[in-house]
Amino acid sequence: MTHRMARVSTIQDVARLAGVSPTTAKRALREADKLTPETLARVQAAIEALHYEPDQRAGGLRGGQSQTVGLVLGSIVEPFFAQFARTAARTLNRAGYTLIITENEYSAAREVEELRRLYGQRVAAIMIRAGYGPESREYLARMVARGVVVVEFDYTSPNSPYTHVMLNNAAAMYSAVAYVHRLGHRRVAALGTYHPSIHPEERSRAFPEAMNAHGLTVPPEYQRVTLLTEDTAYRLTHDLMSLPAPPTALIALAGTQAVGAYRALRERELHIPGDVSLLTFDNYPWTALVEPPITVIEQPVEAMAEATALKIIAALEGGSTGESITFPGKLIERGSCGPPKPD
Amino acid sequence: MTHRMARVSTIQDVARLAGVSPTTAKRALREADKLTPETLARVQAAIEALHYEPDQRAGGLRGGQSQTVGLVLGSIVEPFFAQFARTAARTLNRAGYTLIITENEYSAAREVEELRRLYGQRVAAIMIRAGYGPESREYLARMVARGVVVVEFDYTSPNSPYTHVMLNNAAAMYSAVAYVHRLGHRRVAALGTYHPSIHPEERSRAFPEAMNAHGLTVPPEYQRVTLLTEDTAYRLTHDLMSLPAPPTALIALAGTQAVGAYRALRERELHIPGDVSLLTFDNYPWTALVEPPITVIEQPVEAMAEATALKIIAALEGGSTGESITFPGKLIERGSCGPPKPD
DNA sequence: TGGTTCAATGATCTCGTGACCATTGGCGTA
DNA sequence: TACGCCAATGGTCACGAGATCATTGAACCA
Numbered sequence: 135m136t137h138r139m140a141r142v143s144t145i146q147d148v149a150r151l152a153g154v155s156p157t158t159a160k161r162a163l164r165e166a167d168k169l170t171p172e173t174l175a176r177v178q179a180a181i182e183a184l185h186y187e188p189d190q191r192a193g194g195l196r197g198g199q200s201q202t203v204g205l206v207l208g209s210i211v212e213p214f215f216a217q218f219a220r221t222a223a224r225t226l227n228r229a230g231y232t233l234i235i236t237e238n239e240y241s242a243a244r245e246v247e248e249l250r251r252l253y254g255q256r257v258a259a260i261m262i263r264a265g266y267g268p269e270s271r272e273y274l275a276r277m278v279a280r281g282v283v284v285v286e287f288d289y290t291s292p293n294s295p296y297t298h299v300m301l302n303n304a305a306a307m308y309s310a311v312a313y314v315h316r317l318g319h320r321r322v323a324a325l326g327t328y329h330p331s332i333h334p335e336e337r338s339r340a341f342p343e344a345m346n347a348h349g350l351t352v353p354p355e356y357q358r359v360t361l362l363t364e365d366t367a368y369r370l371t372h373d374l375m376s377l378p379a380p381p382t383a384l385i386a387l388a389g390t391q392a393v394g395a396y397r398a399l400r401e402r403e404l405h406i407p408g409d410v411s412l413l414t415f416d417n418y419p420w421t422a423l424v425e426p427p428i429t430v431i432e433q434p435v436e437a438m439a440e441a442t443a444l445k446i447i448a449a450l451e452g453g454s455t456g457e458s459i460t461f462p463g464k465l466i467e468r469g470s471c472g473p474p475k476p477d
Numbered sequence: 478m479t480h481r482m483a484r485v486s487t488i489q490d491v492a493r494l495a496g497v498s499p500t501t502a503k504r505a506l507r508e509a510d511k512l513t514p515e516t517l518a519r520v521q522a523a524i525e526a527l528h529y530e531p532d533q534r535a536g537g538l539r540g541g542q543s544q545t546v547g548l549v550l551g552s553i554v555e556p557f558f559a560q561f562a563r564t565a566a567r568t569l570n571r572a573g574y575t576l577i578i579t580e581n582e583y584s585a586a587r588e589v590e591e592l593r594r595l596y597g598q599r600v601a602a603i604m605i606r607a608g609y610g611p612e613s614r615e616y617l618a619r620m621v622a623r624g625v626v627v628v629e630f631d632y633t634s635p636n637s638p639y640t641h642v643m644l645n646n647a648a649a650m651y652s653a654v655a656y657v658h659r660l661g662h663r664r665v666a667a668l669g670t671y672h673p674s675i676h677p678e679e680r681s682r683a684f685p686e687a688m689n690a691h692g693l694t695v696p697p698e699y700q701r702v703t704l705l706t707e708d709t710a711y712r713l714t715h716d717l718m719s720l721p722a723p724p725t726a727l728i729a730l731a732g733t734q735a736v737g738a739y740r741a742l743r744e745r746e747l748h749i750p751g752d753v754s755l756l757t758f759d760n761y762p763w764t765a766l767v768e769p770p771i772t773v774i775e776q777p778v779e780a781m782a783e784a785t786a787l788k789i790i791a792a793l794e795g796g797s798t799g800e801s802i803t804f805p806g807k808l809i810e811r812g813s814c815g816p817p818k819p820d
Numbered sequence: 821t822g823g824t825t826c827a828a829t830g831a832t833c834t835c836g837t838g839a840c841c842a843t844t845g846g847c848g849t850a
Numbered sequence: 851t852a853c854g855c856c857a858a859t860g861g862t863c864a865c866g867a868g869a870t871c872a873t874t875g876a877a878c879c880a
């Protein structure tokens with residue numbers, strides 16, 4: 135296979151073959167009822183014969199925007215996001231939109247180039263899990279000023295002006311802390327501490343608040359600002375368990391973190407939940423396979439993805455994105471949490 | 478946020494602000510050396526002031542094709558594919574292309590609609606993990622006739638005319654069978670049997686051949702045509718282990734299958750590897766966390782993705798896709814395989 | 821000094837579709 | 851019968867960038 139001889143048929147070719155004007159041929163696609171049955175049949179036959187497919191780019195050129203929507207994920211290899219993308223794509227496809235999936239790797243700086251690419255395609259809307267940092271804020275605002283619809287999901291940056299679809303992270307974290315507190319834990323650590331610019335996550339912000347609500351405090355030596363990666367969770371777990379007074383319960387903020395935490399605990403030959411309890415966000419299949427199976431907070435991924443996509447569609451069809459929505463997390467008790475070892 | 482007042486700046490606006498003709502303004506982007514330094518500076522200042530971004534769709538209109546490449550995955554929630562997408566996107570982005578990621582859920586029928594969508598965007602090329610079945614073959618051929626570059630990866634349909642990038646599945650399967658044979662296993666089952674249209678996979682085809690090469694045969698009751706999903710693997714494992722003479726070793730054909738198989742074995746309270754050995758394709762993080770950790774065949778995902786993307790780029794820059802490539806799998810011995818229990 | 825050359829800049833056409841306006845002709849009604 | 855209406859169809863332009871050809875003017879050389 136060397137090179138190509140593109141000869142793509144256009145609506146003009148269809149019209150010529152059918153013996154009608156291009157305008158009439160186009161109507162066969164969008165306003166079929168305005169044509170005589172015979173004319174319609176002739177045009178459809180021509181479309182079939184030439185295997186004509188409209189060029190989506192040309193149409194959008196006129197109106198300025200396309201039938202294309204951008205999706206900016208935190209990380210495409212995080213199953214939560216992959217599943218989100220699947221459901222969002224299905225919903226948008228049904229409504230006639232094409233989804234362009236990208237990732238920002240949790241960084242606003244990295245995100246700018248993706249936004250630029252999406253804007254180059256003149257996407258009509260963007261579903262975004264914004265990255266950390268201020269670098270992309272101005273660019274995003276400019277896109278909105280140019281008519282691009284924006285909806286945030288999974289995370290909303292502080293003072294964000296955009297509608298969002300999220301987990302009720304505060305309530306989920308509260309239920310997690312309440313659960314381990316009920317089991318008797320007093321020294322609890324989350325695998326990540328709130329930081330206004332590096333890690334401005336709701337989950338890490340809600341953790342000390344939930345602790346306080348149970349009359350507990352998070353010791354300073356448990357507090358470390360991290361990212362949502364396996365690696366940082368692995369190192370942080372090792373560090374925490376090396377402390378003179380290590381936590382008796384760990385809360386991972388995302389499924390990928392749980393992998394790192396679990397690996398570190400295994401390396402230290404700590405028994406779960408005998409020596410330390412473990413709880414994580416995201417109900418991934420493997421969490422039920424390890425021994426003991428891990429207690430998790432499940433997110434309604436599909437419902438969240440569909441809600442986000444529907445907001446986009448509503449806004450594009452002339453309405454608005456509407457109010458922000460939160461979904462409840464669900465604590466699924468398995469075997470990785472138990473009473474703490476007496477000191 | 479209600480509705481929009483799109484006023485997007487074009488190269489015309491830039492030209493007007495800079496006091497030059499549109500043609501000159503355009504040259505500031507692609508042939509900057511043809512402009513006087515002063516003119517260039519004026520145009521660049523105007524671009525900066527208006528935050529001008531070229532519309533990628535308009536340019537492609539002229540030449541017929543775009544700077545866009547389609548990627549058709551088997552399943553976006555399979556980590557192998559997600560990682561493949563990440564690496565492919567990075568490689569293509571560096572070369573100035575935008576990647577549109579889609580999935581066919583292993584079905585050629587489902588695939589046709591994705592191909593149609595991609596062709597609607599007039600993608601210049603497609604990287605595809607073709608689905609099972611004949612439904613999309615004709616459509617794909619038509620796209621090629623219209624100048625779209627096609628490269629297959631991970632799987633190639635029988636008699637496929639396209640260049641492909643794949644794992645050396647036959648060799649990988651041979652090494653897997655050799656390994657369990659060396660441990661003493663004689664009753665071995667793969668979680669899926671070759672079928673020319675339902676499951677025309679190299680791995681399932683290579684399995685009985687590898688068995689024969691070791692003087693073994695696959696009993697008919699072990700042979701079941703399945704899909705690469707967790708669910709089917711789960712059911713098939715239950716069925717196999719219920720047989721009067723169950724296999725002493727199981728080989729899962731993909732990481733997702735391993736989840737289902739592992740779950741079924743746990744439910745039956747079978748000890749790994751004491752009662753049954755397990756081996757799977759795809760070195761996913763969780764496979765090292767379960768007890769015992771699972772022996773896997775690792776695929777060089779990133780190298781494969783990059784190779785596929787580079788073939789696309791080569792073909793688009795005027796060359797050809799070149800020869801098909803295969804990559805070797807790597808057997809990583811962990812604890813899930815051991816000698817079989819004596820009968 | 822007239823002609824040549826070339827760097828710098830500009831004008832115009834093209835791509836494929838959607839939006840909008842124009843034309844045709846048949847039929848009903850006063 | 852003349853007028854108006856409307857269904858059916860056609861003509862034309864805009865969208866935004868790339869490609870190609872055209873123009874300007876200054877420098878250079880014989």
